[in-house]
Amino acid sequence: MMPSFNFDNTYARLPERFGTRLNPTPVQSPRLIKLNRNLADQLGLDLDELDNKTAAALFSGNLVPEGAEPLAMAYAGHQFGNFVPQLGDGRAILLGEVIDRAGRRWDIQLKGSGQTPFSRRGDGRAALGPVLREYLISDAMHALGIPTTRALAAVTSGEPVFRETPLPGAVLTRVASSHIRIGTFQYFAMREDREAVKLLADYAIGRHYPDLKSAPNPYSALLTTVQERQASLIARWMHVGFIHGVMNTDNMTISGETIDYGPCAFMDQYNPDTVFSSIDDFGRYAFGNQPRIAQWNLARFAETLLPLLHDEQDSAIAIAVEIINRFSDIFDNFWLTGMRRKLGLAIEQQDDKQLIDSLLQLLQQHKADYTNVFRALSHIAEGPATEPALNDYLPQTPDFDNWLERWQTRLDQEPGSPAQRAEAMRQVNPAYIPRNHKVEQALSAAVQDEDFSKFEALLDVLNKPFTEQPGCRHYQEPPQPDERVYQTFCGT
Ligand SMILES: Nc1ncnc2c1ncn2[C@@H]1O[C@H](COP(=O)(O)OP(=O)(O)OP(=O)(O)O)[C@@H](O)[C@H]1O
Numbered sequence: 001m002m003p004s005f006n007f008d009n010t011y012a013r014l015p016e017r018f019g020t021r022l023n024p025t026p027v028q029s030p031r032l033i034k035l036n037r038n039l040a041d042q043l044g045l046d047l048d049e050l051d052n053k054t055a056a057a058l059f060s061g062n063l064v065p066e067g068a069e070p071l072a073m074a075y076a077g078h079q080f081g082n083f084v085p086q087l088g089d090g091r092a093i094l095l096g097e098v099i100d101r102a103g104r105r106w107d108i109q110l111k112g113s114g115q116t117p118f119s120r121r122g123d124g125r126a127a128l129g130p131v132l133r134e135y136l137i138s139d140a141m142h143a144l145g146i147p148t149t150r151a152l153a154a155v156t157s158g159e160p161v162f163r164e165t166p167l168p169g170a171v172l173t174r175v176a177s178s179h180i181r182i183g184t185f186q187y188f189a190m191r192e193d194r195e196a197v198k199l200l201a202d203y204a205i206g207r208h209y210p211d212l213k214s215a216p217n218p219y220s221a222l223l224t225t226v227q228e229r230q231a232s233l234i235a236r237w238m239h240v241g242f243i244h245g246v247m248n249t250d251n252m253t254i255s256g257e258t259i260d261y262g263p264c265a266f267m268d269q270y271n272p273d274t275v276f277s278s279i280d281d282f283g284r285y286a287f288g289n290q291p292r293i294a295q296w297n298l299a300r301f302a303e304t305l306l307p308l309l310h311d312e313q314d315s316a317i318a319i320a321v322e323i324i325n326r327f328s329d330i331f332d333n334f335w336l337t338g339m340r341r342k343l344g345l346a347i348e349q350q351d352d353k354q355l356i357d358s359l360l361q362l363l364q365q366h367k368a369d370y371t372n373v374f375r376a377l378s379h380i381a382e383g384p385a386t387e388p389a390l391n392d393y394l395p396q397t398p399d400f401d402n403w404l405e406r407w408q409t410r411l412d413q414e415p416g417s418p419a420q421r422a423e424a425m426r427q428v429n430p431a432y433i434p435r436n437h438k439v440e441q442a443l444s445a446a447v448q449d450e451d452f453s454k455f456e457a458l459l460d461v462l463n464k465p466f467t468e469q470p471g472c473r474h475y476q477e478p479p480q481p482d483e484r485v486y487q488t489f490c491g492t
Pocket residue numbers: 087088089090091092111118119120121122123124125126246250251259260261262492
């Protein structure tokens with residue numbers, strides 16, 4: 001017996017031009033590398049019936065489960081600022097939507113599942129390294145409490161993929177509250193297919209924001225809400241030092257979930273100019289640029305909605321501009337709220353922003369480790385020497401000591417005990433992030449030696465990011481000079 005999902009496919013019922021129906025292309029000899037058993041259970045899969053062989057067949061696309069209606073979704077997108085009218089799932093297949101045990105709806109998608117009409121010159125496949133990277137980092141993001149697509153399974157295909165050299169091929173099963181992107185709207189808007197834009201907007205509202213149906217203008221409400229979700233998301237990225245790396249409009253969701261873990265990475269030393277992606281020559285998607293880029297992308301989203309915002313174009317533009325201009329304030333507010341929390345500040349004071357900015361300036365100046373400094377401060381908030389080794393990461397300079405004193409004085413005005421404050425800080429300042437050099441080490445052991453133990457161990461630690469775990473100190477250490485990764489692999 002094959003365990004099955006409780007499919008209820010609504011996207012497949014949209015008009016034909018929303019995608020192309022086709023099955024995944026089978027692979028030679030699929031092998032299950034990793035299954036997220038908790039997530040599988042949440043999705044209603046009967047794990048007792050799911051042996052490894054069946055799981056490998058299922059999550060490679062060799063076995064299409066009953067109730068699936070596989071399709072490749074159509075979308076367009078601005079890639080590094082240049083508009084591409086047709087992208088679409090060139091190596092992904094949406095199997096369908098599953099209603100989980102709690103009644104929530106999730107897309108189940110295979111990534112690396114073979115060519116589609118959207119493949120252009122691509123092979124439709126994915127290499128094992130990038131598949132494991134997406135698995136690791138999306139799982140880490142989820143554990144950090146950041147909205148994200150999830151990884152349900154990783155399977156090797158038994159077939160090579162060619163990226164300069166032959167690499168082991170793999171398929172990732174991704175779960176998302178939907179795969180609707182800004183680029184999905186752009187696809188229809190650029191074709192002046194107003195009917196489709198309206199259908200898509202109504203569909204997105206119904207699926208993600210049903211309360212907006214009764215708004216005076218549901219479409220301006222959609223724009224406002226998506227903007228809010230994205231502003232909140234990017235602020236959360238900034239709080240943990242996450243750099244997405246390819247914030248193209250086709251990699252930004254309407255749901256507000258992080259999607260597409262291509263050349264992404266976490267920053268070690270604090271510097272807003274940090275870029276890892278080997279294809280981002282101009283630093284367009286540098287750490288500190290992410291809010292601005294999000295706003296730019298949202299403006300592209302707004303353009304697609306213009307005909308729905310108002311019958312008269314000028315009025316429609318005025319509505320859109322008014323909304324998009326609010327982005328900075330909304331973002332700053334999310335950002336500041338989170339940064340206050342990172343410093344244990346529950347009450348709001350005028351000078352807080354200044355206190356935060358001067359800390360960040362010092363971190364940049366002294367090339368301090370972003371994660372470890374905030375974790376060290378979380379312990380210091382409790383009193384001296386709870387985790388003394390972390391103090392080594394604080395700049396040992398008079399200007400930093402001055403800052404510490406200012407912070408202490410500010411903390412004295414806070415309610416609650418130092419122990420409570422420290423605990424609250426530890427809940428938002430992770431001890432563990434997927435440090436790039438650790439990720440690379442795990443991936444190269446997997447790819448070169450078929451040794452998945454480092455991948456498993458790293459995944460395990462990252463699942464409890466807010467709790468120091470015995471024997472895991474090395475996961476907290478920034479890279480040694482010879483371990484530093486300057487560019488993330490982009491031959492996805
Ligand atoms: N190996 C490939 N074969 C075919 N198409 C590909 C391949 N790699 C990327 N593409 C396509 O190129 C476009 C942009 O790729 P990008 O790297 O943003 O997406 P991705 O990593 O494949 O997928 P996603 O955004 O779904 O995570 C998409 O249309 C994608 O389907």
